[in-house]
Amino acid sequence: MGARPTLILVGMLMIAGCTAPLSGSSPPEQKPFPTYPEEVTAESVGTYASQYEAVYRHNTILATADVETVTSITAGCSARNVTEMDGGFRVTVGCEFGWTYTDEGSEAVADGRPYEATYWVGNGLVERIGSTLVED
Numbered sequence: 001m002g003a004r005p006t007l008i009l010v011g012m013l014m015i016a017g018c019t020a021p022l023s024g025s026s027p028p029e030q031k032p033f034p035t036y037p038e039e040v041t042a043e044s045v046g047t048y049a050s051q052y053e054a055v056y057r058h059n060t061i062l063a064t065a066d067v068e069t070v071t072s073i074t075a076g077c078s079a080r081n082v083t084e085m086d087g088g089f090r091v092t093v094g095c096e097f098g099w100t101y102t103d104e105g106s107e108a109v110a111d112g113r114p115y116e117a118t119y120w121v122g123n124g125l126v127e128r129i130g131s132t133l134v135e136d
Contacts, residue, residue, distance in 0.1 A: 028073045030062055031055045036124060042089060045121040046079030049091035052126060053077045053117045057097045069101040080116065088122015094134065 034051040037044035057075040077095040098111040117131040 027067065028058070028062060028070060030059050036126070040089075040122065042082040042084065045089045045091055046082045046093075049117075049119040049121055049126070050077040050079050050093045052119070053093050053095055053128075054097075056117075056128065057095060057112075061097070061099055065099065065101070069103065071100045071102060071107065073097070073099045077117070086120070086122070088120055088125075090129075091119045091121055093117050093119070 033055050034048055037048050054075040054077045057077075058073050061073050061075075062070065075095065075097040077093045079091060080094045081090075081092040083090045094114065094116050096112070096114045098109060100107055100109050102108070114134040115131050116134055118129040120127045120129060
């Protein structure tokens with residue numbers, strides 16, 4: 001990642017609050033998904049979907065990577081579009097992620113490609129509709 005995407009990622013992490021342990025501490029673990037918002041508004045579901053997707057990505061990395069070598073995971077998302085429809089909201093979130101791992105005793109970094117994920121949130125339910133890579 002260049003300087004600008006890194007700054008964006010740091011800002012998104014501050015918004016989403018989804019960071020993992022620093023290198024040298026205990027390995028990352030599965031995270032619980034956020035609690036469904038008590039008051040369902042465009043703002044609350046945007047925040048909820050952003051947090052949900054960051055946890056989804058974090059847990060997916062742990063499920064697919066060599067967990068023994070992963071030292072930290074960074075996943076940050078922010079709401080890009082929230083549209084009220086069908087008794088709920090369609091939410092598009094933009095995300096960036098990466099992780100560090102040990103490779104033959106050295107620390108290495110894996111940066112994922114930026115993407116957008118789409119959710120439907122309403123009636124106490126959340127559904128991840130899908131995701132699309134963002135072109136540079």
